[in-house]
Amino acid sequence: MYLLLGSLLTVVLIANAVPTYYDKIVDSKINGRSSTSTLKKNPQLDIRKVHALQQGLPTSNIVASITCIKHVVVANSTKLTSCIDPPVSHQEVIKPMLENISVCNMQMQLDHLAGFFTRYYKSPMGLLASNYVLDIVRGVAGDASRSDVSVTAFNHNWSQPSIIARIPGSSPLLPIVILGAHFDSINAKDPDNGQAPGADDDGTGTVNLIEAFRTLLMGGFRPSHPVEFHWYAAEEGGLLGSRDIATTYKNANAEVLGYMNLDETGYFKPGTREVIAMQPAFTNGELNVFLQALITNYTRLPFVMDIEASGQATQVLQCNYTCADHATWGLLGYPTTFPYEAMIGYGTRSLHTAEDTPDKVNWTHSVEFTKLAVAFAYELGI
Ligand SMILES: *[C@@H]1O[C@H](CO)[C@@H](O)[C@H](O)[C@H]1NC(C)=O
Ligand SMILES: *[C@@H]1O[C@H](CO)[C@@H](O)[C@H](O)[C@H]1NC(C)=O
Ligand SMILES: *[C@@H]1O[C@H](CO)[C@@H](O)[C@H](O)[C@H]1NC(C)=O
Ligand SMILES: *[C@@H]1O[C@H](CO)[C@@H](O)[C@H](O)[C@H]1NC(C)=O
Ligand SMILES: *[C@@H]1O[C@H](CO)[C@@H](O)[C@H](O)[C@H]1NC(C)=O
Ligand SMILES: *[C@@H]1O[C@H](CO)[C@@H](O)[C@H](O)[C@H]1NC(C)=O
Numbered sequence: 001m002y003l004l005l006g007s008l009l010t011v012v013l014i015a016n017a018v019p020t021y022y023d024k025i026v027d028s029k030i031n032g033r034s035s036t037s038t039l040k041k042n043p044q045l046d047i048r049k050v051h052a053l054q055q056g057l058p059t060s061n062i063v064a065s066i067t068c069i070k071h072v073v074v075a076n077s078t079k080l081t082s083c084i085d086p087p088v089s090h091q092e093v094i095k096p097m098l099e100n101i102s103v104c105n106m107q108m109q110l111d112h113l114a115g116f117f118t119r120y121y122k123s124p125m126g127l128l129a130s131n132y133v134l135d136i137v138r139g140v141a142g143d144a145s146r147s148d149v150s151v152t153a154f155n156h157n158w159s160q161p162s163i164i165a166r167i168p169g170s171s172p173l174l175p176i177v178i179l180g181a182h183f184d185s186i187n188a189k190d191p192d193n194g195q196a197p198g199a200d201d202d203g204t205g206t207v208n209l210i211e212a213f214r215t216l217l218m219g220g221f222r223p224s225h226p227v228e229f230h231w232y233a234a235e236e237g238g239l240l241g242s243r244d245i246a247t248t249y250k251n252a253n254a255e256v257l258g259y260m261n262l263d264e265t266g267y268f269k270p271g272t273r274e275v276i277a278m279q280p281a282f283t284n285g286e287l288n289v290f291l292q293a294l295i296t297n298y299t300r301l302p303f304v305m306d307i308e309a310s311g312q313a314t315q316v317l318q319c320n321y322t323c324a325d326h327a328t329w330g331l332l333g334y335p336t337t338f339p340y341e342a343m344i345g346y347g348t349r350s351l352h353t354a355e356d357t358p359d360k361v362n363w364t365h366s367v368e369f370t371k372l373a374v375a376f377a378y379e380l381g382i
Helices: 008-030 036-041 043-054 069-074 077-081 091-098 103-115 124-143 199-218 240-251 285-298 325-331 363-381
Strands: 150-154 162-167 176-182 227-232 256-261 276-278 303-305
Touching (some): 091 363, 103 124, 103 363, 124 150, 124 227, 150 240, 162 240, 176 199, 176 240, 176 325, 199 363, 240 325, 256 285, 256 363, 285 363
Parallel strands (some): 176 227, 276 303
Antiparallel strands (some): 150 162, 162 227
16 A cells, blocks of 8 residues: 655646546547546446447447456457356356465465565665565466466566566467556655565565465466466555556557456454455446455455445545555556455554554455455456
8 A cells, every 4th residue: 555645746646637537548448539428427338338439339239237348348349249258157166276275375475575674665675575576476386387377577777676477368369367466565654764564565465466376376277368466566665666567568558358456455453344345446347346246256255345435534545546556557547456455444554664564464354355366367367
């Protein structure tokens, strides 16, 4: 989670960007055609209409249903007419796989990550943490004997690289499915010298994704879409790692079917209702509905859109500034979704301090996000 520290420039930028999320998609995809108001009224239609319009296809047969997110986003006429797959359709394969999820693996990896005095992106230890993630993820691919899977460091213009694991798609031209978390940490009072174990922010999301990646590979996952796992550097520096990568993808005209972000998954205030909270800002209505079906089918928790719950909250509390890496992809027009540990205000209170330690992580809760990551990668990527 990236805390906005009163930067005027960022605030101004966001003030313009937030209300125009759908406008941005429409503007970029259909060159300024002003169907924006229709799309705003019915966000379930957006991506499909955009793609149909883009190809000069009729839009009248596009109904507001989530049953064809996968194929329609692929964006071709044949795909549009064979749009029959329900989004949640592989329970018999995925549910047994979920039983292979190891909390013990996640605990060991989190202890190791939190053992770095800090993972701040400018710190030499931040580089060691990046090497650790690279080694672990390479080890996972090696153990599964998957030489087709690549694990690479993405170098930035600062010392801490991001890490990208790519499971190739059997149809390599299909849009990419991406899951991301950030592994850097920060002590907000003293970034350069303060201790920053970053257990929940975002050690939890980092190890959820490593374990989801392992579970999928051990289950022999061979998707038709390319599926990528991203572990970002320098999120706490202002989403720098994800911005560098997403901009590179955008400039290469990469198509992304869906991006799911995990950031803080291991704590909810004792005595409150245990939920999976979902962020409305910078996320995509259609992908959110898809995620809700995954949550109901594959986890034991209910979902709550954070905006419903925190109606009285301030803008910053609602996270509707660029509070995490999903916003990077969202601002570039990619469909994103962002589930997290609790409604804002009921999650971790140790953010960006030396107190964000592994003993506060509730694994019974966090493991649900690993399940969700496996389901997201499989159902969208297969
Ligand atoms: C859709 O299919 C047609 C022909 O089958 C092809 O020429 C075109 O490039 C495809 N469009 C996309 C976006 O893949
Ligand atoms: C699973 O997802 C489908 C949507 O694909 C939904 O209709 C169904 O109710 C879900 N099952 C449960 C148990 O929630
Ligand atoms: C669970 O993992 C083992 C390897 O540890 C693998 O052989 C097995 O096929 C996996 N099961 C599923 C359902 O993915
Ligand atoms: C380093 O990268 C950041 C983020 O991509 C960019 O804003 C900055 O201008 C770059 N600095 C240099 C020296 O290239
Ligand atoms: C952001 O928060 C403000 C204030 O609560 C609200 O009016 C606005 O609709 C929110 N924007 C988004 C995109 O959620
Ligand atoms: C951890 O979460 C479980 C449910 O997932 C809950 O029963 C338990 O009370 C939580 N532990 C703490 C210390 O909050």
